[in-house]
Amino acid sequence: MTESVPEVVAAPLPADAGAAHAGAALAGAASESATATTPEGAAAADRAGNAAGRAARNRGRRGGKDRGGRNAEGAPAAAQAPAPQRVHxxxxxxxxxxxxxxxxxxxxxxxxxxxxxxxxxxxxxxxxxxxxxxxxxxxxxxxxxxxxxxxxxxxxxxxxxxxxxxxxxxxxxxxxxxxxxNQKGRPTEDLLPKLRNRMIAAFEASGLTREAYTELVVGRDDAANAILEEAFAEWAARNAKAEALLRAFEASGSTLEQFADMYGMDPRSTGQQLERARKLAAAKAAPQADGGAAD
Known part of the structure; x- marks a missing residue:
């Protein structure tokens, strides 16, 4: 039996030095210690806070280091910088x-x-x-x-x-x-519209029917399957819009430029939608033609 390396995985693993790590690990947030609930506890907390503040100021005046180039914990200052990631x-x-x-x-x-x-x-x-x-x-x-x-x-x-x-x-x-x-520090951005667009493009490039494609790619991840269904819904809406546009264009008897100008549309994008509708019509007609030839 031959061995092979997996092409895609559901769970992220370490990436190469130039690539983002799969599924960025969540940073551990430091939780606060128990708060004082009595006046005595509050006073003790105040005294501790004042002492900590004085110690921090003293460290600041010394450049944050004790004698010998070490920090307060005794670790060498150079050890504070993260080591560069090694490539295999x-x-x-x-x-x-x-x-x-x-x-x-x-x-x-x-x-x-x-x-x-x-x-x-x-x-x-x-x-x-x-x-x-x-x-x-x-x-x-x-x-x-x-x-x-x-x-x-x-x-x-x-x-x-x-x-x-x-x-x-x-x-x-x-x-x-x-x-x-999940990338840390990434600006809040809705990535779903881009994902759905790319799913539609991948589906159309496959040349498969919706049913055949669904059978191939649907898995046990309900959230991922729901995104695919949303992409299919967008794809169907685009098709309906393109088909309606083609019918209106053919009924107008106008040139592409005249038709686009009439509706305040961009001629280039209008032409692309019309071409999309023609391809859809041809794809629908092909099975019927094959069935007629078989008869």
């Missing part, structure tokens, strides 16, 4: 060997890339280390963004060799959305 050594090697896949720009990897790498570099990569490195890479936000964009899978030479499965695109879209929504 195998990922550094992969970026050097295959910059077109693991470098500044990520590309979706073909299935079986793990075996291809072991075969190409039997002496370079230790099997388990390579598996861990590829797992980190394929769970990184940057990699998931390429999957969510629907890019094709690539081989070691950087050639596209396989289309991305619709369900992988869909689940990558959801995972990237979750990570962005």
């Amino acid at each position: 050594p195998a990922l550094e090697q992969l970026a050097g060997l295959y910059p077109h896949l693991f470098g500044a720009v990520f590309r979706p990897l073909k299935r079986g890339i793990f075996q291809d790498l072991l075969a190409a570099h039997p002496e370079l990569f230790e099997r388990e280390a390579l598996k861990v490195a590829l797992g980190i890479h394929t769970r990184s936000t940057r990699y998931l963004q390429t999957v969510a964009a629907g890019e094709q899978r690539h081989d070691l030479q950087g050639q596209p060799v396989e289309a991305m499965a619709p369900e992988h695109v869909h689940h990558a879209l959801l995972e990237v959305y979750r990570r962005r929504k």
